[in-house]
Amino acid sequence: MYPISRHSPRLHLRELHPGDAEGLFAIYGDARATEHMSFDPRTRDDVDAIVARSITSAALDPRQEYALAVTDNGDGRLIGFGRLALDPHQPRAATFGFALRPDTWGNGYGTETVRLLLASAFEDLGLHRVWGALPAEHRLRPDHATRRAHRGGPHPRARPSRGPMAGLGDPLHPRPRVLRNSISELT
Template identity: 50%
Template sequence: MYPVTLTSGTVGLREFANPEDADAVLAIYGDPRVTAHLSFEPRDRAQVTATLAAVTAAARVRPRTEYSLAAVRLPGDVVGDVVAFARLAVDTQHPGQNSGQIGFALRADQWGQGLGTEVVALLLRLGFDELGLHRVWAARSPHNHVSGRLMEKVGMIEEGRIRDHLRIKDKWRDSIVHSILEHEWRAGRARAG
């Protein structure tokens, strides 16, 4: 599926394609406040440029298994200001399992406005409605309680802890896993009206 363009009330997802996207992603991935709970340290311009080159190349691979997308504020032009980096990766290690992993990073000046919830809801819509996945999961830092509440708000269930999952800054870090199944997501949407 290319190109991806999905919208909700105040957020849209689109492919990375604009030259100014590098500046926008640097404002996210270069910020230590944002990366404090991610699986990597702040990135510099060269790293962000390499990341964007990799995700734009991955967007054209067939079959497509990685959806790294720009989240932009609406209303207005969907090529607007990037507020988050959103990702859905389809599991290819276990063919036929029909699952994917999501991740997202929201620009710090956009925190507390409900945009993260909309970004995750759009990623779930992409996974379930567009790609026909059965299960979508995410992992978060045990200290990122805001992300935990966000995932609970969209219907994701906390499954448990992966001990010493990631090595960051020469220290091991656990991860908390959340997931949602297609029928749970559809039931939540039906209840929401």
Template identity: 40%
Template sequence: MVPVQLTGSRLTVREHHHTPEEVEALHALFGDPEVTRYLPFGPRTPEDCADQLELYVEEALAEPRRVYRLAVALREDPGAAPIGQGSLFLGRHRSAHLGYALRRDAWGLGHGGELARLLCGLAFGPLGVHRLVAVVEVGNPASSRVLTRLGFQLEGRLRHDVCKDGVWSDAFQYSLLSDEWQPSEAGSEAGSGAGG
């Protein structure tokens, strides 16, 4: 495994570590009902988060690696507890799914756009992805804005895409192709030590 290390103007994206501090940080993210409101799962317990981190480490060691779930920290203190997570799920025909989530106290600061940009750089650069897809619940316009600013195109509405707590919700599907990607926009300094 070649560990992923991405650096932006304000964020660092790296591999997760299975430590008590990281379990606590993941629970601060995925244990918050406001954060999971637009995710396909509800709030997770600390035990769930510990199990998830174990899975993330296993996925990182898989050969070939198909799943990248990465911790997001502030660049000024990369050793501090993560403030979010970014993910890429590699599919067939050089495609991938993009996902991201940030702690509530990191919302509205531009971190979502920087994180998504760093993940796009990893996908279209070292990972050689041609088509990147992102799915956003219709009630989450902030995430839709992040994607459209990066050049993602709306492909359509997925009706009853997710059922959570007995309630179905629709989602918008966006995509970005490698020849549409503009890596130099928004001044991100993406450096990568990623391998696929």
């Protein structure tokens, strides 16, 4: 599907444009932002290549990756990056991830971004399963991760998992103690 475009009250999830490299570099080039990712800060050349590759992959048919800009509805500036990658081994399934500029943290943009990505995955793309992972070295405090999980809530079409993460409890009715204990074991 092309193009992806979804709005929330404050944010717009849209396709990347060539002019987004500077905004994405503010995330991928920042040591604070990449501290929570699986890679070190990127150079500007790296980010230019990521944007170019993402724009090229958006034109493929069938499309396997959705690399999307998260922009502020008010001024249009890029404040984040979201990604849905279709799983080649599981039809109608994908992984997702996102990153925000550190100067925007603490304003609920993460929750809003996750809601936009999941709505796009389930409603626009017709996926049945979407998952993300919290790396073991993640430095979020467990109480923050638990609050974010509760605020984001499940998508209306979400179903409890019977997979490897099933021990975290029912995603439709999360139990704070189970989530807190599970997340703290990962940090």
